[in-house]
Amino acid sequence: xxxxxxxxxxxxxxxxxxxxxxxxxxxxxxxxxxxxxxxxxxxxxxxxxxxxxxxxxxxxxxxxxxxxxxxxxxxxxxxxxxxxxxxxxxxxxxxxxxxxxxxxxxxxxxxxxxxxxxxxxxxxxxxxxxxxx
Amino acid sequence: xxxxxxxxxxxxxxxxxxxxxxxxxxxxxxxxxxxxxxxxxxxxxxxxxxxxxxxxxxxxxxxxxxxxxxxxxxxxxxxxxxxxxxxxxxxxxxxxxxxxxxxxxxxxxxxxxxxxxxxxxxxxxxxxxxxxxxx
Numbered sequence: 001x002x003x004x005x006x007x008x009x010x011x012x013x014x015x016x017x018x019x020x021x022x023x024x025x026x027x028x029x030x031x032x033x034x035x036x037x038x039x040x041x042x043x044x045x046x047x048x049x050x051x052x053x054x055x056x057x058x059x060x061x062x063x064x065x066x067x068x069x070x071x072x073x074x075x076x077x078x079x080x081x082x083x084x085x086x087x088x089x090x091x092x093x094x095x096x097x098x099x100x101x102x103x104x105x106x107x108x109x110x111x112x113x114x115x116x117x118x119x120x121x122x123x124x125x126x127x128x129x130x131x132x133x
Numbered sequence: 134x135x136x137x138x139x140x141x142x143x144x145x146x147x148x149x150x151x152x153x154x155x156x157x158x159x160x161x162x163x164x165x166x167x168x169x170x171x172x173x174x175x176x177x178x179x180x181x182x183x184x185x186x187x188x189x190x191x192x193x194x195x196x197x198x199x200x201x202x203x204x205x206x207x208x209x210x211x212x213x214x215x216x217x218x219x220x221x222x223x224x225x226x227x228x229x230x231x232x233x234x235x236x237x238x239x240x241x242x243x244x245x246x247x248x249x250x251x252x253x254x255x256x257x258x259x260x261x262x263x264x265x266x267x268x
Contacts, residue, residue, distance in 0.1 A: 012159045012160035012161055013159050015159060015160070016157050016158075016159045019157075019191055019193075020157070023190070023191070033220075033221075033222050034221065034222040034225055034226075036190075036222070037190060037191060037220075037222035037223060037225070037226045038222075038225075038226050038229065040190070040191045041191055041192070041193050041226045041230065044191060044193035044195075045193055045194060045230075048160075048193070048195060092231055102194040102230055102231050102232065103194060105231070106194055106229070106230035106231055106232075109229050109230070109231075110226060110229055110230065
């Protein structure tokens with residue numbers, strides 16, 4: 001299986017680099033163009049959240065297997081302030097920044113699996129996966 | 134190199150501005166594009182703007198909001214925006230994201246976008262003799 005690849009998020013330019021990495025990986029794993037766009041868009045939302053809320057962090061992309069299924073896993077990590085209310089943050093239209101409040105709920109809809117681990121003052125890790133159909 | 138150095142060229146054809154976005158926009162370049170476009174509308178008194186996204190394969194919520202903002206701001210200045218060339222994957226992800234851009238006119242491609250401009254913006258009353266504001 002291919003090695004994990006990571007992109008460091010420190011500026012808005014890195015958001016484009018992270019989503020390009022995710023798209024290229026998805027393409028190499030055999031995802032079609034629509035799923036590639038879903039994956040790249042989800043990574044764009046999550047990487048922007050890192051940049052807006054934590055200032056810096058990382059996006060790691062890797063191939064995964066479960067039984068006969070193959071897919072892509074994306075881990076977005078930061079050492080930022082954490083998400084105070086996960087339920088609220090996953091509601092459409094909720095935002096504490098200048099965003100539209102679509103980042104988290106939108107990214108969740110675009111992916112098959114979505115998990116948030118967050119702790120105040122420690123950071124946030126979001127792991128999401130999409131399986132090849 | 135300046136990270137905001139990337140500028141999207143904005144062309145003028147008669148009363149319409151045309152901007153074809155050919156590279157992935159990062160946030161600062163998208164904001165720059167919005168500012169440039171609004172200034173150009175002011176300078177040229179263009180009545181319509183076509184933004185062509187044929188080459189764009191990702192439109193996330195930030196860029197989506199920027200397009201909605203541009204359409205609203207251009208509207209305030211008396212100019213209509215038509216979005217053209219959205220790829221199927223981009224249209225699907227925009228709706229799944231929850232961003233349907235309800236107030237933005239769209240057309241399949243640049244050619245059809247120019248036709249929309251001509252028929253609905255530049256000379257909307259040419260075929261049907263209906264004056265607006267007669268009510």
